[in-house]
Amino acid sequence: MTVLPITTVGDPVLRRRAREVSEDELASSDVQAFIDDLVQTKRAANGAGLAANQVGDLRRIAVVEVEPGNPRYPYKPPFPLTVLINPELEPLSDETFEVNEGCLSVPDLRGALSRYAAVRVRFLDRDGERSELVVRGLSAGTFQHEVDHLDGVLFLDRVTDPATFTTWEQFDRFGREEFEAQARQIVERFGA
DSSP: OOOOOOOOOTGGGGGGGBBOOOOOHHHHHHHHHHHHHHHHHHHHHTEEEEGGGGGGOOSSSSEEOOOOOOOOOOSSSSSSEEEEEEEEOOOOSSEEEEEEEEETTEEEEEEEEESSSEEEEEOTTTTSSSEEEEEEEOOOOOHHHHHHHTOOOOOHHHHGGGGGOOOOIIIIIIIIHHHHHHHHHHHHHHHO
16 A cells, blocks of 8 residues: 655646546546545545545545544544545535634645535445445535546635635644534534
8 A cells, every 4th residue: 555645736637627437437446546545645644534536646536534532633524434436415404504614735724614414425335336325514524625636736725714714733733622522513514
């Protein structure tokens, strides 16, 4: 497995919609190795998820996983490794919550935006099996963030108040405590 370089904001690949992956292509050793590399890269960067665009690849593949004790996102509840091929999201209601997000492809910047409180995710798993999950709360936000990447959308596009942009250093200094209390409330209200 290889840790791949993460593409950062400004690279046009982050603004392009990733293409669907056929079931035959998914079964190939090339795509299976790429999935392993994507997981390894996400883990090395302490991410909650990673989409193919973020490593310069335009296949519709993403991974989500929050390991216990993640130092980048200690407020996110654990979530098992989930490989998403050709994912589609369906909000389960109009209910949203505000969350302060960061992104591995937008280093050292965070901002507040709204995410749906609960979504249904339909996708192929890495073995080509059709899967469906209902995710809520912060985990729902993570899935929306990764599918946004596959659609060429960055969290920057969803921030409605530019005054909420902050560097990680200033977030840690002035916003982390308040946000972590808010994150605990989101987890209590909506679950993972």
